[in-house]
Amino acid sequence: MTTKRARLLPGNKEFDVHEHESVLDAALRAGLTLGYSCSNGSCGECRAILVEGELKRCSHYDYVFSEAEKNQGYVLLCSFTAQTNIVVEAATAQGVEDLPIQQIRTTVSKIDRVDERTIILHLKTPRSQSLRFFAGQHVTLNLSNGIMRNKSVASCPCNARFLQFHIHNAPGDEFADYVFNKLRAFDAITIEGPWGVFTLDDNSTRPIILLAYETGFAPFQSILEHAIALKLSQPIHLYWLVDNPGRHYLDNYIRSWVDALDNFQYTTLVAHEKLEDEGLTQERRIAALTEAGHQIIKDHPNLSGHDIYMCGPDSLTHAAVQLLLDRGLQEGHLLIDAVKRL
Ligand code: FES
Known part of the structure; x- marks a missing residue:
């Protein structure tokens, strides 16, 4: 597998792009908070300027660039992979205020009972609608029976389609009771968020x-x-x-x-x-x-x-x-x- 090096401006963060992998997926895997939405070439949210190097299309896209965007060298990071080492310029979310509140209908992919009192709940988003959030934030989980609860996302933003939540079986908690006793794989759970400012300061170099x-x-x-x-x-x-x-x-x-x-x-x-x-x-x-x-x-x-x-x-x-x-x-x-x- 050949791998190319990408550098993101501003900030000069570098990451690897594997063969056939979109630049967007590679950047997310590296923990970068790029703007995106559909991941399938429709919305244009992942637009970026190619500053150096060459790209190769890796998936179909429908988004139509304006003449001004074409002249400035805009590309879609979700639809292109790196042909050579590249430099791209793109907006990244700097703080929680830069992320939209999203509502996504997910499905239960796994209910992992790790001990008597704890379930790790795995939810999967649709392919075209992964959750944008900062590590440490929480979302509202809405069960189909109307019960809702705020829960911290336990998984990495770099894997934004596959979300994990830790559910504690507290006595008298109707949300936990439903998850432990009634929820099944492939059930739908709508999530809303992200919320909160409890996030990692990744600009700090302090221990x-x-x-x-x-x-x-x-x-x-x-x-x-x-x-x-x-x-x-x-x-x-x-x-x-x-x-x-x-x-x-x-x-x-x-x-x-x-x-x-x-x-x-x-x-x-x-x-x-x-x-x-x-x-x-x-x-x-x-x-x-x-x-x-x-x-x-x-x-x-x-x-x-x-x-x-x-x-x-x-x-x-x-x-x-x-x-x-x-x-x-x-x-x-x-x-x-x-x-x-x-
Ligand atoms: S994320 Fe929608 S076009 Fe790339």
Whole structure:
């Protein structure tokens, strides 16, 4: 397989384009946030200027360029692959405000029960309508019976047709009850979003610390997969706190990153050593978050140069915050996804 090198202006981000792969797919695989919509040559949203090199058409397109666009050298990145090394100029989404709110009818492709209390729900979008979002954002899932819930997207924006969500089976949660007991493969779920500003600052070169509580790990799966796609080089340390032993439901997957990445550390934390302690109190959970904060301080005594991301219920995450600020963490470098949708 021959591979060509592409450089994107502005910003000079570089990525590989495989033979027969569209430049758009290659850029998305590399974690870049290019504008696009249909992915099939109809809408013109992936228009870009070819600055250097040669392209070859790899799929049919219907979009009709204006004379001005033709004169400026516009091409469709979803319909062309790289014939030589190339330089293209295209607009990228810089922040969440640059992304449209989308409504997409997806289908359930897999219901993966990873332990007694957790399902990883896999949804597939239509080929012509993948979800544009930043790693860490959430969407609203609308079930066919009218129940809806906001959930963090757990998969990488670089794989925007195949979405994952972590569903926790909380007692009395009618959404979780439906997913665990009634939802079937090929059922339809309409998603709306993306929402939220809990996203990776990929312009920062500061070391990153992630602290997740239970299924608050979901946005961090997306952020970590995105960081890997972008080949971020700064150290990343993930702390994952769960209520009971055995609740790190993606432990093996995360440990594969430890083996594969030079600068990735992973620390598991457990609030209560007793297996499935139903009597785990809010006080015990808050104490565990505080202990997690102490563990971070022990591992990273000076936090002044770090970015910290935390995801867990509002009532819990604040327990660790003051500790970390006292250790030099700058408030602007702390991002919290304090959610009620875990
Ligand atoms: S994404 Fe619609 S034409 Fe390329």
